[in-house]
Amino acid sequence: DVKVTQSSRYLVKRTGEKVFLECVQDMDHENMFWYRQDPGLGLRLIYFSYDVKMKEKGDIPEGYSVSREKKERFSLILESASTNQTSMYLCASSLGRAGTQETQYFGPGTRLLVL
Amino acid sequence: AQTVTQSQPEMSVQEAETVTLSCTYDTSESDYYLFWYKQPPSRQMILVIRQEAYKQQNATENRFSVNFQKAAKSFSLKISDSQLGDAAMYFCAYRVIQGAQKLVFGQGTRLTINP
Numbered sequence: 678d679v680k681v682t683q684s685s686r687y688l689v690k691r692t693g694e695k696v697f698l699e700c701v702q703d704m705d706h707e708n709m710f711w712y713r714q715d716p717g718l719g720l721r722l723i724y725f726s727y728d729v730k731m732k733e734k735g736d737i738p739e740g741y742s743v744s745r746e747k748k749e750r751f752s753l754i755l756e757s758a759s760t761n762q763t764s765m766y767l768c769a770s771s772l773g774r775a776g777t778q779e780t781q782y783f784g785p786g787t788r789l790l791v792l
Numbered sequence: 793a794q795t796v797t798q799s800q801p802e803m804s805v806q807e808a809e810t811v812t813l814s815c816t817y818d819t820s821e822s823d824y825y826l827f828w829y830k831q832p833p834s835r836q837m838i839l840v841i842r843q844e845a846y847k848q849q850n851a852t853e854n855r856f857s858v859n860f861q862k863a864a865k866s867f868s869l870k871i872s873d874s875q876l877g878d879a880a881m882y883f884c885a886y887r888v889i890q891g892a893q894k895l896v897f898g899q900g901t902r903l904t905i906n907p
Contacts, residue, residue, distance in 0.1 A: 725894055773893070785836050
């Protein structure tokens, strides 16, 4: 089974702090994604990566950055956390075969509270 | 831009009954994929069912089936013989076939199963 893990289930940070959310997948997937989940808005894509050191902006990249130094690990960085970044963050990965209906596999999520 | 709309924030059904969750989408593409994902309380999001737009036959997976109406851009999920374990948030999602493999999600529908 594909396993996607995230470093924390719950996180509480102060406004202005630098926050790192880590995601690791164990299936040698090419693609990795960071989504933000808010009530009434569903999931929105922040950033994704289709290869090591490659990244592309999603629909809501402002206030976030990402890092992918190794294939299995994709980090989401909040340079200076703000209260409007309080949310559930979901990481996902997929194999990376173009033109296929491949599945994205999700991690358990990190619920971040910024005070 | 592609959008996905789930107009039912909450639904409930009696155990063993059938329930249908609605989803509509907007796209100018002629070929794409559609998905239903399930997010149980405090558990990871998992794929329920998927449909290729070029296939006229509706996808089925055990008790789960879809009603795909391409002209109407509608993609509803039918759950037959509802079970307590079906209680979850359900998200409809869309993806283009080529290019970036990002998913566009609807707002979600919270399904409650009444015993």
